[in-house]
Amino acid sequence: MTSHSPEPENPLAPDEALGDLLDQIAEQLGSPVPAHLQAALRAVPRHLFLPPTLWLRDGNGGHEPADREDEPDRWWRAAYSDAPLVTHFTESSDGDRFPSSSASMPSVVVRMLRALSAEAGHSVLEIGTGTGFNAALLAFLCGPENVTSLDVDPELTRRAQRALKACGRQPEVVCADGAGGWQPNAPYDRIIATCSVRTVPLPWLEQTVTGGLLVIPWDTPWCNFGMLHATKQADGTAEGTLAPYGSFMLLRAQQVDAELRAGMPPTGQEPERSVTAVSPWAVAGNDLDAQMYIGLRVPGAWHVWDTEVDEAHTRLRLADGRTSSWACVDYDGRQTSAFAVAQYGARKLWDEVTRAYEEYVAAGRPGVHRHRLRLIPDGRSTRLEVSVPA
CATH class of the missing domain: 3.40.50.150 (Vaccinia Virus protein VP39)
Structure with missing residues (x-):
């Protein structure tokens, strides 16, 4: 001691x-x-x-x-x-x-x-x-x-x-x-x-x-x-x-072992592939208002940046440890108008994140202080309701 x-x-x-x-x-x-x-x-x-x-x-x-x-x-x-x-x-x-x-x-x-x-x-x-x-x-x-x-x-x-x-x-x-x-x-x-x-x-x-x-x-x-x-x-x-x-x-009591693994995507899992115009930095960069909006509306989703991948200059990794769903969004180091997307699992995490981001933009990019939270007793825990008054 x-x-x-x-x-x-x-x-x-x-x-x-x-x-x-x-x-x-x-x-x-x-x-x-x-x-x-x-x-x-x-x-x-x-x-x-x-x-x-x-x-x-x-x-x-x-x-x-x-x-x-x-x-x-x-x-x-x-x-x-x-x-x-x-x-x-x-x-x-x-x-x-x-x-x-x-x-x-x-x-x-x-x-x-x-x-x-x-x-x-x-x-x-x-x-x-x-x-x-x-x-x-x-x-x-x-x-x-x-x-x-x-x-x-x-x-x-x-x-x-x-x-x-x-x-x-x-x-x-x-x-x-x-x-x-x-x-x-x-x-x-x-x-x-x-x-x-x-x-x-x-x-x-x-x-x-x-x-x-x-x-x-x-x-x-x-x-x-x-x-x-x-x-x-x-x-x-x-x-x-x-x-x-x-x-x-x-x-x-709420800490969980749900770190994103450096080896993701796992071998043997064939993801759906697409292209997005939404920059990964828009949703996981310096805009904390956007990050909070997304975090409250895409429950369980993690993200981490990775610059040590062979396939891309920079990769944003997403995952939900509860469902084993994951996604990757790649920047090729050259252009910023389109980004390669790979998604796997029950949840299409990148689709959920981009929908939340589009809602955030459509709502006028509300600051963190605009959110109203209501805590409701729910069995042995509490349930959260979130709103952003007009």
């Missing part, structure tokens, strides 16, 4: 470092940080919740370490920068290491707390304790006796408990699968998740009071982006909108 080591002297002026961070957050928000959240950030030093080694993005899709003992200036600047920081890696069964916990970008933390509208006396359930930083902010805003925080990882739970004790704010932190909520302290006025979901677990809805708010990062296999702001209705449903910010790790 790794523990927080005694911290060296901060080489940065604390007030100056926090002031710089507040300025960075305000720039992202387009307005000053609300006074009550400024007070929370001043009362809860972020560095107390960070491990001695942080993993920073290296600019090449990976991460490199920043050690507090060896590189104090770099570590402290990262601690008070408006950036996400990977704090923990997990090793998969095949030996690959992947980020499994992180300290969220502070401006996203502020956006979520602002949307949550949590006040003194509100009962709050947090799904995903992580470092404990967000739980400490909630304890400042609502009172520690009103905050329950869950994390499925026992090591992270212990670290967070120690950091919360050092900070002097100790909400109830429980090592448990957040998908089940936490019935002993229910019902809750507010539920906030620091992990994304593809389906809102039914207990979250059931454990929220009528009129209560849920702030939950959203995810589809096609696009991990967006934040659900929803209000619990008297009929047991919840209604809300998506906000265009936030990209979080998926709730552990």
